[in-house]
């Protein structure tokens with residue numbers, strides 16, 4: 001156990017009236033439904049669900065008997081005041097989505113914001129999230145990343161977003177429906193090139209989980225031969241630094257000399273050029289010796 005980690009006892013798991021609980025549910029594997037989430041859901045009086053029938057089936061398996069109310073993208077405006085009233089009355093309230101973490105490409109954000117606006121506490125009972133699960137198993141850089149979720153389908157908005165994504169230096173995470181996966185991979189291959197690293201995560205946490213990559217070209221070839229089925233999360237490697245590999249050693253030395261002639265040290269010049277081109281500082285420094 002890491003030093004300094006504080007663990008709390010189960011006694012603190014009684015839901016507090018007036019608190020909105022955001023609860024993560026499995027993205028495929030029921031074993032990922034945490035004891036804390038199950039305990040909390042079995043004790044609250046109301047559970048707001050993206051789809052009451054879908055969540056009802058899950059809750060039946062775990063003998064969770066709260067009263068369910070629907071909360072989805074078509075009714076959230078009218079539902080929010082009612083749920084806030086319930087919190088005010090002292091009901092205990094949890095929000096779940098069909099799978100994973102509410103608010104991540106799922107309803108929730110507006111309810112959380114409205115709850116905070118009226119001074120209610122919001123507590124997340126964390127659980128699986130397809131984006132994070134795909135990211136950490138992709139082998140692509142995780143230190144800095146961005147999440148785009150589902151891309152819009154309208155061509156103008158979609159194309160401009162795809163162009164921005166293709167130039168993004170950080171790892172990008174996307175969600176995509178199976179029948180649109182090939183289209184997305186084709187678009188990415190045109191804009192990012194076939195060699196750009198990618199991992200297409202399929203059916204995470206489930207029996208037929210797999211990751212397809214390591215380049216856009218290879219993923220495209222695979223899915224042309226194997227019809228995309230199931231759920232997909234795409235982890236796209238960031239764009240390489242623009243000028244990397246486009247400069248010869250002679251050009252780099254010339255740029256270093258230009259900087260040095262302005263009066264800066266070799267060390268400083270190497271650092272500057274490294275951040276501009278993506279070459280390592282040590283490599284540039286060594287070139288000058």
Ligand code: SAM
Pocket residue numbers: 027028097099100101102103104105106128129130131174175176177201202203204205206231232233
């Ligand atoms: N809130 C959810 C979360 O925390 O992951 C995401 C909800 S979003 C409406 C659903 C999309 O997430 C799917 O269309 C798919 O792109 C991705 N997804 C969900 N479950 C997945 C799984 N088991 N494997 C791969 N991708 C998954």
